[in-house]
Amino acid sequence: MIAFDTPILVTRPIFPDINGYKKQLDAIWESQWLSNNGPKHKALEAQLQRFINAPNLSLFNNGTVALQTAIQSLRLQGEVITTPFSFPATTHVLTWNGIQPVFCDIHPQTLTLDPAKIESLITAKTSAILGVHVYGIPCHVQEIEEVASRHGLRVVYDAAHAFTTKVNGLEIAQYGDISMFSFHPTKLFHTGEGGALVYNDSNLKERIDYLKNFGIKNENEVILPGINGKMSELQAAMGLEVLPLVEQEKYKRSKIREVYTRFLSQVPGITVLAVEDNASQSEQYFCIRIDAKAFGLSRNDVYEKLKTFNVFSRKYFYPLISNYPCYSNIASANPAYLPVASQAEHEVLCLPFYGALPLEYVERICKIILSFR
Ligand code: T4K
DSSP: OOOOSSOBOSOOOOOOOHHHHHHHHHHHHHHTOOSSSOHHHHHHHHHHHHHTTOSSEEEESSHHHHHHHHHHHTTOOSEEEEOSSSOHHHHHHHHHTTOEEEEOOBOTTTOSBOGGGTGGGOOTTEEEEEEEOGGGOOOOHHHHHHHHHHHTOEEEEEOTTOTTOEETTEEGGGSSSEEEEEOOTTSSSOOSSOEEEEESOTTHHHHHHHHTBTTEEETTEEOSOOOBOOOOHHHHHHHHHHGGGHHHHHHHHHHHHHHHHHHHTTSTTEEEOOOOTTBOOOOOOEEEEEOHHHHSSOHHHHHHHHHHTTBOOBOTTOSOGGGSTTTTTSGGGOGGGOHHHHHHTTTEEEEOOOTTSOHHHHHHHHHHHHHTO
16 A cells, blocks of 8 residues: 555634635724624524524634633533543533532443443532534433433533534524534634634523623623623624535545545444434534454554555544543543543544545545554
């Protein structure tokens, strides 16, 4: 097998036509308005609300600040039960809010919070469950809701990867109290940097929008200890150009998923991660698990060998958050309590996955992987 001439990265952002973006910039120059709930911001908020059928939506400058604000808006405190199998932001926002993360193991198929393991972690201090729809694979939302309502807990979802995912025909953000979407360039839909909160309770809108603007009510009143979470007009303009391209990008990615799945799903030692029957794909990542014994090479071997072919896969999400030095002293971070996550972190590999990746390249990547055996 021959190495690629140029590096093949795990993802590439949608780049809209530069002339469309220039037109957006012309309008911004004309308006002399760059941030603080300007016309582009308002237009994107409305368009996104329609696009994902969101009852309420607030835009942010990134997903992390959005999630931090979600926690503030619900006045969460004490302990929050969460997954160790995610990007650092998921747990860090709890810490930045003075909340103790409590790590719960994940489900062996979906790699999302295992609802059967949540209940034993609930204490008098627990205020919420924070799940992650990792790779766009939805959490077991109904079971989580049942546990939460039995114990009077709030449910927040880190839906950074789950833009457009549906469960039982409903948009993913219709589940739980608040969902956070990331609009980072590595996401299916992006605004350069950015994010949003979607929530069912319209009473939260005012509080969330004050919180993301320093708590300023008017020139004379600051009513909450808010933060600067505002999306700029430059970001919103990018979003307005990217949004019409999302369906086409998803379609291209679905074709790439088909090729990977055709070549890899029957290979002993490789498992292709997929959504369950009641859910739809966000087409955010294409991820496999590699069982070293059955495949003959470990995930790390495959990751390193792919690099020699100029293919840069990613070990999302290794290491587990519970193994970071800043969290490993928490009782629930003990790997003995997290056997499923502790195995998954050594087996998962996200392969290059973006619409502009030619299908011949995808086939070639598969053949390179198969040649390792
Ligand atoms: N929760 C979850 C579950 C998340 O995954 C994330 C973010 C968050 C919360 C926080 O949301 P934000 O605050 O970011 O909105 C990347 C992203 O930076 C990060 O947003 C994302 N998750 C994470 C999964 O991936 P890295 O450290 O892997 O990024 P980097 O720079 O290595 O980029 C990955 C690949 O993307 C590179 O191979 C090249 C390509 N790329 C990247 C950028 C930025 C481009 O081609 N163009 C670009 O402009 O974290």
